[in-house]
Amino acid sequence: MADTNRGVVYMGPGTVEVQTTDYPSFVLRDGPGVHPDSVGRECNHGVILRIVSTNICGSDQHMVRGRTTAPEGLILGHEITGEVIERGRDVEYIDEGDLVSVPFNIACGRCRNCKERKTGICLNTNPARPGAAYGYVDMGGWPGGQARYVMVPYADFNCLKFRDKEQALAKILDLTMLSDIFPTGYHGCVTAGVTTGSTVYIAGGGPVGLAAAHGAQLLGAAVVIVGDLIPERLAQAKSFGCETIDVSRGDPGEQIEQLLGVPEVDCGVDAVGFEARGHGEHASEELPATVLNSLMGLTRAGGALGIPGLYVTGDPGAHTDAAKEGSLSIRIGLGWAKSHVFTTGQCPVMRYNRELMEAILGDRCQIARAVNATVITLDDAPQGYRDFDRGAAKKFVLDPNGLIPA
Known part of the structure; x- marks a missing residue:
């Protein structure tokens, strides 16, 4: 029975x-x-x-x-x-x-x-x-x-x-x-072009953002920077060797320049998605295109954006009619001018799960x-x-x- x-x-x-x-x-x-x-x-x-x-x-x-x-x-x-x-x-x-x-x-x-x-x-x-x-x-x-x-x-x-x-x-x-989350965060980094020596900015310090950060380390990134509004999440990112940015303090690019000497990174990862909030004085406002536009601004020309953060075609709680059907004010012209590559959509988990399993069992990572x-x-x-x-x-x-x- x-x-x-x-x-x-x-x-x-x-x-x-x-x-x-x-x-x-x-x-x-x-x-x-x-x-x-x-x-x-x-x-x-x-x-x-x-x-x-x-x-x-x-x-x-x-x-x-x-x-x-x-x-x-x-x-x-x-x-x-x-x-x-x-x-x-x-x-x-x-x-x-x-x-x-x-x-x-x-x-x-x-x-x-x-x-x-x-x-x-x-x-x-x-x-x-x-x-x-x-x-x-x-x-x-x-x-x-x-x-x-x-x-x-x-x-x-x-x-x-x-x-x-x-x-x-x-x-x-x-x-x-x-x-x-481990394959999803890793996929965000792979599609953003993270490799040995890369500088990486990960927007969002929730579980997927933290998984992306650890994935970037596994891929050999030189510097991994995590941005978020919540101090507890930033502290968690610091606990395993990430640099952090409190986006409530203002533009991430300025803070990245303080860390790297230049206001840009090689690779950008969006681990936030459609419920994104603004930066600085707008940190309490929901501005769903903020992360995508910010990443285009601070990712170097010729770089790539991995976008594992979720975007939906139906959002009844959105603040505008356009956003309710997934239409956002994205600065696509900026991304075009900088020859950015964008990768969106669900992570194809099977593309990564076996190799990440071996990394875990071989004590190469502690996700x-x-x-x-x-x-x-x-x-x-x-x-x-x-x-x-x-x-x-x-x-x-x-x-x-x-x-x-x-």
């Missing part, structure tokens, strides 16, 4: 609750956000996981703040690590008992984009548009993983197996970051320390969301089944 499932449910702007939810099956049921064409979809290529660790993400927070069109009743959570307890009849290479990391992108492995390693925009897993994810608005309605159990489709393709279960459990707070991984129970998730919303310099890791070693 199936065990009781419980999950974190979005109840409307500002509210999440932990509720009893359906135990997962290999058929996609009707529910919040599920596209009608997907109802009844058979997933015999999937596995059911007992969740070992699942994390609260800044992208979840956008939904909980009411800044997306997320439907009420959605089970949240797209950062998933778990143990396989049941596999569908068509799964060949993943076995019961395996401990696996699950990319937040749900990918079929069969379409043109998946075959080109663009797994963030799979063409088959979401009838509404390219790209699917667990527990996320407009991403197919797949139930999320901030729960005790979840179903993962296309398991042979999507699951990254840890070859040594005991070793993986000992490093679970690092390995849990492979499902999203959990960098993002201040903090374990809480499933029942504490609502408080975790409130603390995160207040700017806590922590990456909250949920332990739904009490499986994370003390």
Whole structure:
């Protein structure tokens, strides 16, 4: 008999609750956000996981703040690590008992984009548009993983197996970051051109910004600068060797010049997204184009901007009609004049997660320390969301089944 499932449910702007939810099956049921064409979809290529660790993400927070069109009743959570307890009849290479990391992108492995390693925009897993994810608005309605159990489709393709279960459990707070923020931050740096000797400015000191900063260090950057408004987050960035800028004090370029001797960097990373605030005297105002325009100003001519920060096509809480549909006043002429390269969109997690796993297991990085991984129970998730919303310099890791070693 199936065990009781419980999950974190979005109840409307500002509210999440932990509720009893359906135990997962290999058929996609009707529910919040599920596209009608997907109802009844058979997933015999999937596995059911007992969740070992699942994390609260800044992208979840956008939904909980009411800044997306997320439907009420959605089970949240797209950062998933778990143990396989049941596999569908068509799964060949993943076995019961395996401990696996699950990319937040749900990918079929069969379409043109998946075959080109663009797994963030799979063409088959979401009838509404390219790209699917667990527990996320407009991403197919797949139930999320901030729960005790979840179903993962296309398991042979999507699951990254840890070859040594005991070793993986000992490093679970690092390995849990492979499902999203570590590859996402790293992707921001790779697409910004970070390499040996680079100077890098990362806008945003939340978990993705801190992951990007650690990723830049792993890539060999000479100087990594993190900008934010919240002192606690700046202190966390300093704790692992980053320079910091308090953007409430004014223009980042002037502060960068004080650090580097020039008001520009080689590489710019936007780890803030569409809820950006202004600089200096405008720090209390929401100005969603601020970060992109600032990065164009302070990234050298011929440089690149990695943009892992989230931008949406529907923002009911925006302050202008244009911003409500994702139209921002971006100085594209400046970026054009400086021959900047822009890379946007979801990180294709599978492009990076295996190599980052090896870096973690080989003790080449300490991502959990960098993002201040903090374990809480499933029942504490609502408080975790409130603390995160207040700017806590922590990456909250949920332990739904009490499986994370003390």
